[in-house]
Amino acid sequence: MTKFADIKGFVFDLDGVITDTSILHGTAWHQLADSLGVTWTKELGDGLKGISRMDSLEMILKAGHKENDYTQAQKEALAAQKNTNYVAEVDKMTPANILPGMKAFLDDLRAKGYQLSLASASKNAPRVLGKLGLTDYFPKIVDPASLKHGKPDPEIYTKGAELLNLDPAQCIGLEDAAAGVQAINGAGETSLGIGDATELGAADMVFADTSEVTLANIAKHLD
Ligand code: BG6
Ligand code: MG
Numbered sequence: 001m002t003k004f005a006d007i008k009g010f011v012f013d014l015d016g017v018i019t020d021t022s023i024l025h026g027t028a029w030h031q032l033a034d035s036l037g038v039t040w041t042k043e044l045g046d047g048l049k050g051i052s053r054m055d056s057l058e059m060i061l062k063a064g065h066k067e068n069d070y071t072q073a074q075k076e077a078l079a080a081q082k083n084t085n086y087v088a089e090v091d092k093m094t095p096a097n098i099l100p101g102m103k104a105f106l107d108d109l110r111a112k113g114y115q116l117s118l119a120s121a122s123k124n125a126p127r128v129l130g131k132l133g134l135t136d137y138f139p140k141i142v143d144p145a146s147l148k149h150g151k152p153d154p155e156i157y158t159k160g161a162e163l164l165n166l167d168p169a170q171c172i173g174l175e176d177a178a179a180g181v182q183a184i185n186g187a188g189e190t191s192l193g194i195g196d197a198t199e200l201g202a203a204d205m206v207f208a209d210t211s212e213v214t215l216a217n218i219a220k221h222l223d
Helices: 021-036 042-047 053-063 072-090 101-111 124-130 155-162 178-187 217-220
Strands: 009-012 117-118 171-175 191-194 205-206
Touching: 009 155, 021 042, 021 053, 021 072, 042 053, 053 072, 072 124, 101 117, 101 217, 117 155, 155 171, 155 178, 171 178, 178 191, 205 217
Parallel strands: 009 117, 009 171, 171 191, 191 205
Antiparallel strands: none
């Protein structure tokens, strides 16, 4: 079992962990699903968290039994349409969209010398960080375009630790999605889930809300 003193780095998911963009992704996908005649459910929306843009589209089409109805070019156009709607919402964001407690947590981590990297599946992550005023906190970002496999595959979290020159066992990964928790566990990092404990049951520790994510609370789980 990992001890708190072993931890040297934190590998962050972005959407749903640092900011509330998971809601914006969900709304944009919901809109697209409606336009395609695919019934939207909470389960479908939750299952898309952490999943790459094209894989999300495939999951939506599959849910509506429409996976064979579009050419690759048409699928790319649909994903681009969702992204245009999503980016229009992102561009309205400000530092006020940082989730409760997260700025203080990031400041505390920096002050105490922990290393930080970003393991987001989103190609829009640098843009979102810019809107939040957090670009300087994350000079080390895993490029999702460089990945062979998306979450739940561990690759993105393995790379997140590599960017910090740390062993995965020295890192905590933070996630709001079941697929992301699975990726962290597969990479051999300690998993911190934020959200519903039933949904994130595989995590080493689960906090209901970002405001509970503090070094003191994490230490309680590891010592
Ligand atoms: C993840 C989100 O962080 O990024 C997913 O949880 C999203 O909902 C994925 O589909 C890809 O994002 P983008 O911005 O590249 O379409
Ligand atoms: Mg997320």
